Amino acid sequence: DAGVTQSPTHLIKTRGQHVTLRCSPISGHKSVSWYQQVLGQGPQFIFQYYEKEERGRGNFPDRFSARQFPNYSSELNVNALLLGDSALYLCASSLAGTEIQPQHFGDGTRLSIL
Amino acid sequence: AQSVTQPDIHITVSEGASLELRCNYSYGATPYLFWYVQSPGQGLQLLLKYFSGDTLVQGIKGFEAEFKRSQSSFNLRKPSVHWSDAAEYFCAVVAGGFKTIFGAGTRLFVKA
Numbered sequence: 001d002a003g004v005t006q007s008p009t010h011l012i013k014t015r016g017q018h019v020t021l022r023c024s025p026i027s028g029h030k031s032v033s034w035y036q037q038v039l040g041q042g043p044q045f046i047f048q049y050y051e052k053e054e055r056g057r058g059n060f061p062d063r064f065s066a067r068q069f070p071n072y073s074s075e076l077n078v079n080a081l082l083l084g085d086s087a088l089y090l091c092a093s094s095l096a097g098t099e100i101q102p103q104h105f106g107d108g109t110r111l112s113i114l
Numbered sequence: 115a116q117s118v119t120q121p122d123i124h125i126t127v128s129e130g131a132s133l134e135l136r137c138n139y140s141y142g143a144t145p146y147l148f149w150y151v152q153s154p155g156q157g158l159q160l161l162l163k164y165f166s167g168d169t170l171v172q173g174i175k176g177f178e179a180e181f182k183r184s185q186s187s188f189n190l191r192k193p194s195v196h197w198s199d200a201a202e203y204f205c206a207v208v209a210g211g212f213k214t215i216f217g218a219g220t221r222l223f224v225k226a
Binding site: 040042090 | 118146148150155156157158159160163165204206212213214215216217218219
């Protein structure tokens with residue numbers, strides 16, 4: 001079975017632009033979470049979606065938004081990009097999004113802001 | 115506020131030696147604890163998890179971890195390290211039912 005897939009794998013943008021990152025969860029998984037991992041740090045929680053509804057949001061500005069589609073895939077959108085948005089963006093899926101459900105991570109999208 | 119602390123930024127061990135990676139958490143309720151491993155350029159892979167019950171949990175690749183409530187710790191151990199274990203290791207706690215909080219990670223170097 002395919003794991004969590006993310007696209008694109010790498011992306012270069014300039015300040016002020018916007019970006020859309022995509023994630024396809026493992027088949028049967030209904031929950032998708034997004035994380036930002038800055039170089040040298042652990043992942044920071046951005047969003048969790050379950051059954052197309054936002055269940056939680058981390059401490060990120062409104063420039064960050066996301067949505068989940070009927071097929072449970074998800075997009076993360078970031079507007080007005082800043083240099084500090086350069087990071088590895090990780091998507092994780094789980095069956096139901098509760099704490100007892102382990103998350104399965106994709107390999108991430110490496111976003112570089114020039 | 116919930117938090118996870120991994121005191122060691124990096125650790126170097128010889129191949130075949132034992133390993134212990136430290137993790138301390140701060141969380142008021144019953145913690146759900148995880149250890150993940152990340153190889154360069156890749157996502158995170160779950161090594162093991164603790165929800166309740168036996169405080170010594172076994173994971174994949176020969177890893178184990180012990181939950182000690184009195185010390186708010188969840189240290190990861192392996193009796194004999196292999197060169198392929200070189201990676202970054204993250205301890206995590208789930209807070210509020212959905213938000214996973216990660217530590218800053220410990221990078222493991224293995225020397226021949």
